[in-house]
Amino acid sequence: MKFVRVGLALAGMIALIAPAHARSCKAASSCREAVEMWCNGYSGADRDNDGIPCENVCRTKAQVDRIKAEIGCDHR
Numbered sequence: 001m002k003f004v005r006v007g008l009a010l011a012g013m014i015a016l017i018a019p020a021h022a023r024s025c026k027a028a029s030s031c032r033e034a035v036e037m038w039c040n041g042y043s044g045a046d047r048d049n050d051g052i053p054c055e056n057v058c059r060t061k062a063q064v065d066r067i068k069a070e071i072g073c074d075h076r
Contacts, residue, residue: 025054032067034058039073051076 025045028034034054038045045053051061058064068075 025056028054028057031058031063032071035064035067035073036071039068039071039075 023037023042025034028037031054034045034057038053042053052058052064067073
């Protein structure tokens with residue numbers, strides 16, 4: 001049992017430090033999460049380069065800009 005718990009703990013830690021590009025827009029549950037992934041390097045979030053990542057959860061550039069300002073992201 002001890003090894004199982006250690007394995008589960010390690011798996012949880014790996015999930016927390018996984019790079020942003022390991023995620024996808026389909027996995028984003030909110031615009032904030034999508035913007036955070038985008039700002040942390042998930043370049044696939046804005047494939048059409050309109051400044052709106054993961055358009056399945058982010059609807060407007062104003063919404064994205066507001067979140068970027070809140071989290072201190074300077075992604076262009």
